Amino acid sequence: MTLSHVDTVAEAAGAPAPPPPPRGSRTRLATATAALALAVLVLAALSLTTGAAGNVGTGDVADYLLGRHGARDNSRLALVVGDLRIPRTLTALLVGAALGTSGSLLQAVTRNPLAETGLLGVNAGASLGVVTGIALAGVSSGYGHLLWAFGGALTAGALVLLAAGRRGGGSPVRLVLAGSALGATFGGITSIVVVNSAETYDRYRSWILGSLAGVEGLGELTGLLPVLAAGFAVALLVVRPLSALALGDDLARGLGHRPATVRATVAVAVTLLTAASVALVGPVSFLGLLAGFLARAVAGPRLTAQILLAGLIGAGVLTGADVLARVVSRPFEAPVSVVVALIGAPVLIGIVRSRRLTATGLTGPATDTDGNPAPATRRARPETDPGPGLVLRRGRLSLLVPRRPLLATLALAALLLAAVVLAAHAGQSDMGLTRTFRAVLGSGDHFDVLLVQEFRLGRIVAGLAAGAALGLAGCLTQTLARNRLATPELLGVNDGATAAVLVSTTLTGTFGAWWAGPLGAFAAVLLVTALSGGTGQRGHRVLVVGLATSALASAVTQVVLARRSLSSATSLYVWTSGSLNGRGYGVAGPMLLGLAVLVPLALVVARRLNVLRFDDATAASLGVAPDRVRLFCLLLAVALAGLAVGVCGPVGFVALASPVIAGRVVGAGRVPVVAAALTGAVLVVVADTLGRLVLGGAEIPVGIVTTVLGGPFLLWVLLGRSSAARL
Structure with missing residues (x-):
């Protein structure tokens, strides 16, 4: 599943029981049953x-x-x-x-x-x-x-x-x-x-x-x-x-x-x-x-x-x-x-x-x-950050930076740097952490710098970028749906992107077309929105059509794998499990460029997403157009998730876990855009490092590591005493 x-x-x-059937339905039901039995x-x-x-x-x-x-x-x-x-x-x-x-x-x-x-x-x-x-x-x-x-x-x-x-x-x-x-x-x-x-x-x-x-x-x-x-x-x-x-x-x-x-x-x-x-x-x-x-x-x-x-x-x-x-x-x-x-x-x-x-x-x-209304109808929780925060002034311009989100972001950035250093150090028994840290920053011994930056850092940067994209995409979809379980997979994004990459591999004869991921993701979302009649009040239609689209895309993926030779199918299966093997600066560069464009846009829209935590009438009274904001956030999330799948395949649980963890760290009442991106980057880099170390000579793809660890995380987050409140 x-x-x-x-x-x-x-x-x-917990949805209420449907209304009683109209008169004459028994006859229609008997007719339908007889017709099905005959069929x-x-x-x-x-x-x-x-x-x-x-x-x-x-x-x-x-x-x-x-x-x-x-x-x-x-x-x-x-x-x-x-x-x-x-x-x-x-x-x-x-x-x-x-x-x-x-x-x-x-x-x-x-x-x-x-x-x-x-x-x-x-x-x-x-x-x-x-x-x-x-x-x-x-x-x-x-x-x-x-x-x-x-x-x-x-x-x-x-x-x-x-x-x-x-x-x-x-x-x-x-x-x-x-x-x-x-x-x-x-x-x-x-x-x-x-x-x-x-x-x-x-x-x-x-x-x-x-x-x-x-x-x-x-x-x-x-x-x-x-x-x-x-x-x-x-x-x-x-x-x-x-x-x-x-x-x-x-x-x-x-x-x-x-x-x-x-x-x-x-x-x-x-x-x-x-x-x-x-x-x-x-x-x-x-x-x-x-x-x-x-x-x-x-x-x-x-x-x-x-x-x-x-x-x-x-x-x-x-x-x-x-x-x-x-x-x-x-x-x-x-x-x-x-x-x-x-x-x-x-x-x-x-x-x-x-x-x-x-x-x-x-x-x-x-x-x-x-039995209470779903999270989509609740008002946002009040801000709980302590203190007024820091005020930055320059002339007539001023900016209020809340203290807790700032400290949390700095802590996550430091944690990400530590994860990058550990990932670069993994497998290098003759290089200490200090030398590795200096090599990551481009100083120290020339051979150390060459070894780390040419052979290891490319893969790490690719994982970092993919994790940040997944974390940010999950943050946008969860906030948009007002549901901590909502991920881009809901709209068939992951399956559509995966199928597109595999089909491009079959057509071109070569693997590595990262650009096919975003194209497949957008194709899946366009299909879902076109067939469901749009989002908004037809949200339940979107859910059903998304499931159906995912099933179709998954069927395409299985057919492609079944028709490949064993060696080719094995390598492609590893990628469909989520893998950074062989990924480097060639795909990390486009990913970073994409993030450089999409992250600022997400920061701009985050303020309006905060308003959308209230009902649509309240948001409209504050000058926010709910439908436009939803569409814009949806496109951002699809682009981010599609880029990530194109780079390292469908890595599970990162889009789910990153916003949840970031929300706990940053505090309630805010959309943790930057924190979710940093958390996603940390999770992917750490998971990739574990996958390279756990079995010694063999490598476990990063997506498998996140899936194995994600199950217990989901149980902890969603089956705890306050799970109902968190949903």
Whole structure:
């Protein structure tokens, strides 16, 4: 789970129950259910009659199923239909239904129509299990992958439940934030193993795409059928108490239900269904989100109908995607998860642009975990900096510099200088810190200066610039959204920039086109804003379209990696994890020029952003045009994030953590523009240094280091006692 999902969860969690359905909706619901069931049957029939064995047609399949004309004694039909197509079709139907049901349950328990199954960390746990099995136990078979994936998924689900239930009884926000944080850490550990073993990555990259091509016989499905049955049974049992929970915790308790127990039970059901699904076909992202969202749009507020329709939609979409995966790139098969994204993203965008937003729950104002209005409607906190600050005068001009932000900025600058010196010193056993410090400043021994400034400082400066850009971009988006979980990833910026760089690599044959990052970022944002109809009051539309755009861009990235040779794909995978390897003055120079232009613009707009912390009416009365300021800040954030991705790939958590840390240091009531940039620079430089030192001769990409450390940070910041206040 990328963190763009976490942003939407924190904003929409606790939304009020939708209005009751209009008269006549039961007839429409029955008609929709019958139509979906018929569609699933048709897709299942297509799945049984479609495959590489073109001479096995509809009549042969019907003869085999009905036992006519001695078809079951035909060894070829027994192999193609009995051992391949029937097990594959049944697996697609059951896995699709499981993922659809899981998505609907998770959206209901979090009261957020944008939640999806990856939020519980189950996919990341399964991936870590598979990688561990490949690297440590030499697992190469599909059944071995199944066992390790299932074990990793269950372990992840159990850890999430423990982390979420330590305080607060497992509230909706706490549950998904714990899953997102631990899932990010699991993903980082997985990447550490993968980037240091080409053989492990070669096996892993085919599994991670999600596919039903390896389904042969009913053995694997039979082995996990009890788990799927248990998950479906728990889902059915929890429908009634979950419906009561939609009325609010107090009313649910009055009706005899225990909210914490209900949420934990839902998490168990989702874990069982998702773990079995990932073990069977690999991680198929986006399907749970799509099925739950569409089911809510069709069924309205009826939870039982939502879950039933979500299961049907999930089964139909995955079966249809598997059919398309077999025919779109014959004689090869396309990854089914990519096909799901290509099918689901346009459908989701079409639904969110329709007039049925009330049914999807995207029009009501968000509330926090206490039932209060979301941060977007709160007034800014008063300034808490002690003392009047320093007054700088020159003639008739004067400038008031607040004391605490000034001291904090100076301290962060000193910390950044220390981080640069340590990074330059790392790996140089014969050079002390004093000599390194002098070499960084350009004095001292000529050989020291040459070694540090020519061979090390270029990479450090590139990381410094990228970190500053990410920190500043995160500061702008968090302030703009009035949500400490908002990052540029929310609008598909990171995925769009990453896909653009990889596509440019494929077209030009050379890697290193940093300029493709900003172009891809702007393309993603233009697509999001055009399809969503703009920002402002349509902010929820932006969230949905952003998720869909990210899924499409991620699908492009996975296809590019899957079609490259192993050596090329391995190096590109390292970059897509966030890496400064091979980066120097060639990319640091343009980055610094970009920062020289964008940072002053951010400082100019920061004053108006302070005003936007109040409501729009108050801002307009003070002479600030909210829409113009939002658009300008959005463009700044996109440019900064796109530059950073173009330099070092998508480095996670820096855009999230930097403004949070800077805000704590600078104090409330101010937009920490400079402090956030300095904090981001420190984080990237320190993480890159750790990545070069931890494993000795091997190097861990900076993005993996920040991801591994970012999960615990997210837990600390967002799951503490005052998390509700901080959101």
